[in-house]
Structure formats: C-alpha cells, structure tokens
Amino acid sequence: MKAKSIGYLQRSPMLLEWGSVTKTVTAQIASRLALAGEIDLAAPVTAYLPGSQLPEWVDVSSLIAHTSGLPSLPPGTPLTALDPYAHFTTAFFDENVVPQLGTMHDGTLGIWSYSNLGYAVLTRALEKVTGRDWASLASALVLDPLGLDQATTHHDPQRIVQLRTWGGGIRSTWVDTGPFVGTGGLLSTFEDLCRYAQRMATAPWVEHRPVGWVRSRGLWWHNGHNRDQGSFVGFDDHGATTVVVHTLGYRVGTADRIAAKLNRDPQPR
Numbered sequence: 053m054k055a056k057s058i059g060y061l062q063r064s065p066m067l068l069e070w071g072s073v074t075k076t077v078t079a080q081i082a083s084r085l086a087l088a089g090e091i092d093l094a095a096p097v098t099a100y101l102p103g104s105q106l107p108e109w110v111d112v113s114s115l116i117a118h119t120s121g122l123p124s125l126p127p128g129t130p131l132t133a134l135d136p137y138a139h140f141t142t143a144f145f146d147e148n149v150v151p152q153l154g155t156m157h158d159g160t161l162g163i164w165s166y167s168n169l170g171y172a173v174l175t176r177a178l179e180k181v182t183g184r185d186w187a188s189l190a191s192a193l194v195l196d197p198l199g200l201d202q203a204t205t206h207h208d209p210q211r212i213v214q215l216r217t218w219g220g221g222i223r224s225t226w227v228d229t230g231p232f233v234g235t236g237g238l239l240s241t242f243e244d245l246c247r248y249a250q251r252m253a254t255a256p257w258v259e260h261r262p263v264g265w266v267r268s269r270g271l272w273w274h275n276g277h278n279r280d281q282g283s284f285v286g287f288d289d290h291g292a293t294t295v296v297v298h299t300l301g302y303r304v305g306t307a308d309r310i311a312a313k314l315n316r317d318p319q320p321r
Contacts, residue, residue, distance in 0.1 A: 067202075067213065068239060070239065071278045072168075073245075073283050074238040077195070078178070082174060082263070083257070084257065085193070093113040093116070097177060100177040104153040105151065106153050109161055110161060112177060116174065118167050119162050120161065125169055126152070135227060135279075137228050137229055137232045140232050142176075145176065145231050146176070150173075153173065178234070190238070197255075204240065207225065207239070212225055226279045245298065249286065249287045254290075272288070282298070297310045297314070
C-alpha cells in the first residue's frame with residue numbers, strides 16, 4: 053500500500069490598516085520610555101531634536117496631547133497625491149522638515165489641534181533618544197507584551213486588503229514612511245485589532261487615563277482613516293466593552309458612525 057502526500061495552500065490572514073489608531077501605540081512608547089527614565093515628557097522638544105528651533109516651552113507631552121501648536125502636516129504637503137506621505141523618508145524629514153518646525157509653529161501651546169506632524173516629530177524624538185527605529189520600539193514595548201503577533205509596518209501586497217477600480221486595477225494604499233510611520237503606519241489582522249482593544253483596557257502599565265486616547269460616551273477611543281480604509285477602536289474603563297470597526301471603500305467617518313451605533317445598541321437585530 054502506497055502512502056499519499058497531500059499538499060494544500062494556506063493563505064496568511066489579510067492585513068488591515070490601523071491608520072491613526074497607530075498614534076496610541078506611539079503615545080504608549082513615550083509613556084513606557086518615560087517610566088524607564090529614558091525620556092522626560094516635560095522636557096522641551098529641542099532637548100531631543102535640537103535642530104527643530106521650536107520654542108522652549110513646546111514640550112514632549114504637548115506632542116502627545118495635540119496641543120503643541122504644530123499644524124496637521126507640513127505646509128505644501130500634496131493632499132491630492134496618491135500618497136501624501138510617500139516622500140517623507142527619515143532623511144528627508146531630518147533635512148527638510150525638522151529645521152523648519154520653528155517657522156511652522158503657530159505661537160500657541162495648550163490649544164488642542166490635531167496634528168499628524170506632531171506625532172511624526174514625537175516619533176523622531178523617540179528614535180533619537182533610544183537609537184532605535186519606531187517599529188522595533190513598538191514591538192518591544194507595546195505589541196509583543198500585548199501578544200499582537202500579526203501587527204506589522206510591512207506592506208506586503210499579497211496580504212493587504214485592497215480595492216479595485218471600475219477598470220479592474222488595484223488602488224494603491226498609503227505607505228507611511230519615515231517618522232510618519234508613528235502616525236498611521238501599523239497594519240494587522242482584524243483579530244489582532246480586536247485584541248489590541250481588549251488588552252489595552254487591562255494592560256498593567258495603563259493608568260486611569262490611557263495615554264493618547266480620547267474619552268467620550270463611556271469609552272476610551274481612537275479612530276484612523278487612510279486612503280480607502282477606516283478604523284475605530286474603543287474600550288471602557290474595565291475592558292467589559294470593546295468596540296472595533298474597520299471599513300474598506302467607505303467615506304471618511306463611516307467607521308466612527310458604525311461604532312457609535314454599536315455602542316448605543318450593542319444587541320444584534
């Protein structure tokens with residue numbers, strides 16, 4: 053009797069873009085480094101990026117809280133481009149953005165104004181102070197401790213969920229390069245995105261106010277929107293309720309509206 057060998061192809065789980073939910077990981081990296089004494093959140097940004105020429109009263113914590121006075125993006129960023137973040141390599145950021153931060157600052161501090169640029173600056177400061185890239189910091193300090201083994205910054209075209217155009221072509225996805233990886237560069241399976249919400253709610257290092265999250269309607273939450281993908285992650289104080297939504301091909305804000313409805317009426321009909 054001859055034995056038969058049977059082969060089969062098993063596809064890896066598809067990856068979804070976190071978008072700006074990535075910022076909550078960057079905020080946690082900063083918090084963990086502060087607890088370890090490697091960075092001072094009350095220190096001026098210039099202590100870690102001396103070439104930035106930002107006012108001395110703009111501190112690291114203001115980058116986390118979106119109160120630094122920096123704009124959403126560097127002036128002249130082509131928002132209509134296929135990928136507005138593509139040219140912001142680390143070298144380009146260091147040479148062309150950091151030295152101009154002082155001129156981009158609006159002269160205020162403490163006034164909330166959402167800033168992708170602020171989180172890119174925070175990302176670069178974290179990399180400078182540790183000598184490590186953002187991806188390795190995220191894995192070591194946040195993702196691995198939470199058991200998120202499918203979270204990655206690698207845009208594998210064979211695994212990323214994509215849309216097709218009416219003509220049959222594949223729509224390109226945004227790739228957050230350089231320091232902007234810390235603003236929206238993470239991808240994972242939907243299961244890992246759910247685990248993130250559940251485990252962040254009970255993570256031993258998370259205090260009463262999770263760093264980098266927004267509080268409203270009984271949830272700590274953050275959303276994210278890239279070119280075609282939207283996300284929403286939220287959890288309550290004890291992790292008894294988590295709300296995770298991901299959309300593909302819907303208008304900006306759709307994930308938020310679905311999440312709000314789920315939070316109001318969690319029972320399926």
